[in-house]
Amino acid sequence: MYYAEKLAEWLVHLKYEDIPADVVEKAKACIYDWVCITIYGADSPWSKALLDIVRETGGREESTILVHRDLLPCAHAAMVNAVMALSYDLSDTYPKVELHPSCSVIASALAVGEREDVTGADLITSVVGGYEVITRVAAAMNRRPESFTAVRGFEANSIFPPFGAVAGAGKLLNLKEEEMANAFGLAGGSMGAATIEYLLDGNWTYRWNSGRAALNGILNALMAKRGFVGPHAVFEGHWDDKGRYGVISALAGNMMYRDSLVEGLGDVWNIKEMAFKYYGCCxxxxxxxxxxxxxxxxxxxxxxxxxxxxxxxxxxxxxxxxxxxxxxxxxxxxxxxxxxxxxxxxxxxxxxxxxxxxxxxxxxxxxxxxxxxxxxxxxxxxxxxxxxxxxxxxxxxxxxxxxxxxxxxxxxxxCKGFSHNPLTEEETDHKFDALTSGVHNEEKRAQIKRELKNLEEIKSISALIRNW
Missing domain, CATH: 3.30.1330.120 (2-methylcitrate dehydratase PrpD)
Incomplete structure (x- = not known):
């Protein structure tokens, strides 16, 4: 089996009941964090520019753009929400590979989840799956000191997120194994190559990376469900044993960490290593x-x-x-x-x-x-x-x-918020209140926090989101 097929097999058969309790709690914490940073980013200039575009485009009323409350096609809603989430660099971080998974993974899962009206447990399962896929793909080709993004000046968040977004979306669209493997192959064609030039000129591509990944992740999942075929050997290639024509060799230059894609899958949960920022910066x-x-x-x-x-x-x-x-x-x-x-x-x-x-x-x-x-x-x-x-x-x-x-x-x-210097529950709630107080009053904030902390009990994600 190719790596994409192994990931697809695991993801398709992943059930909420299979996920350890501490992993569920971590996924809920990621969603909790994503909601407050997305609300805070609703009026950023980059978010509003994309919002204007999708409003002009219109389309089926499927999923909600937070704060603005527009109902638009799920891919467009996910795109705007993802950019909102990364607007002020308050998002979660996977320390090993300098990655911010929540922005695109949760944006995609939530938009599809609203469209399909899934349960809270379904949403949690899809988010866990998305995080495991995106972190494993990144770890397979971007570890220090061989990190090609740092060496060549690429932005990691423009390259790897499509895989996490397509995993989360595909899980909630109930893709079959063959379809999911195709979706991963298609995500390989959606990888970006934005540079870190924004460090010096402040251009907006850093914010756009998450939106593009969320948009393409959902589109790739929908394409796969309609029978669109992608390369199952997207990661390792099948031309020779050196990985020629696979994305790992093409980007990293070697296949040293390729087994990271599936090692410990179902036993080792990378999402547990996620860190949460307490300051709005790098x-x-x-x-x-x-x-x-x-x-x-x-x-x-x-x-x-x-x-x-x-x-x-x-x-x-x-x-x-x-x-x-x-x-x-x-x-x-x-x-x-x-x-x-x-x-x-x-x-x-x-x-x-x-x-x-x-x-x-x-x-x-x-x-x-x-x-x-x-x-x-x-x-x-x-x-x-x-x-x-x-x-x-x-x-x-x-x-x-x-x-x-x-x-x-x-x-x-x-680093504050990382495993060796974690946020307290009080600090986590303070961050939520500080970022959302300009939009919601105390009573509404308390309601949203309560719902998110008991997300596994929610029967309708559509009703939940549209009541915010």
Whole structure:
């Protein structure tokens, strides 16, 4: 059997009852997180641009665009919701391969689930399946230090998400094994090749990646259900034993990790490793921001007391601080989210970064006080951090703070929201409230949170979504 066929066999036969209780809870946590970040991203400029297009296009009323409440064809609704979810970089993260699965996987599953009016348990099952597929596909070809996306400048979230989206959608469309294998093959043709140029110019492709994946994932699943044939050897190829014409060899250049596609399938659940952001910016910034918050709480200093901050970063994450002229004066929100100097200055001034839409607005980016504070942040390279990351899988975030009174403080935190520094239930609920309070009142938020925390008991996803 080809790898796509093995994945299809597992996914088609996956039942809610087969999923361990802790995996179910993690999937529910991913959906809970996705809902609040999607609501928060409803009015982003990139979301509204796509919303205008799908409104002009029209079509069958199948699935809901959150907040706006438009009913549109499920693929279009998923596309807009996915872009909304990635609007302010608050999405979940699969640390091993720098991936944000929820944006496209949950957007696709929820849209199809609403169209098919499935149960909450069905939705959870499809999300678990989607996460397992997308993380395994990514791990099969994009592990450090061989990570081809980092080496060649591709954006991982433009390449792998179609596989997770088609898995989630295909599961809820009840694809048969042959159809699901075809769908995976078609997803191979939907992989993107966007670059990480947005780090320097702030272009909108980063946001679009999730929307395109959700759109194509559903289309590929629908195509497969109608008999459209895709290559079953999409991953490994069948020309020779070197993987020629398969996507793994084509992109990664070797087949070293190909067995990651199916190893432990049904026993090892990658979704359990998902991390949740607490700050609206690149996940590599999270530990430094957590560190400055902890120091401020412990020693009671404020932004005006700080003389200088030094953050040590691994070589592979130098992009957080260079080119310095770009990072200390970011021209737009996207550049700011990948600027460690600016987000550190923001959290130093505000104590949080759960409203990036306002905190990283054009007005804030040109504020003289903020720019002066940003200049106080220095970035230093420490190659030992690369070694630690490779050996332990932990992104350590050393921070030194010198105050104007001559006192020095140091801390080494790790990425907030990751397995070694997880969010508490209180922090998770605070994030939900902070991101949705501009749309829903306290009573409505409490209702939505209650429904999501008991999602397996929901009998109609359509009724659930349309009541939000």
């Amino acid at each position: 996940h590599y910034n999270q530990g430094y921001l957590d560190g400055i918050v902890k120091l401020m709480k412990e020693y009671g200093f404020a932004a005006e007391d700080v003389e200088e901050i030094t953050a040590c970063v691994p070589h592979f994450a130098l992009f957080l601080g260079v080119p310095r002229e770009v990072k200390v004066k970011p021209k737009n929100l996207t550049i700011a989210q990948w600027s460690l100097p600016f987000v550190l200055a923001t959290v130093l001034a505000d104590g949080h970064l759960l409203d990036p839409r306002e905190q990283l607005s054009d007005k804030r980016l040109t504020d003289p006080g903020m720019l002066k504070l940003t200049e106080k942040v220095k970035i230093e390279r420490d190659r030992e951090l690369d070694k630690t990351f490779m050996e332990e899988g932990i992104f350590k975030s050393p921070l030194k703070v010198r105050l104007k009174n001559g006192k020095d403080y140091e801390i080494t935190s790790t």
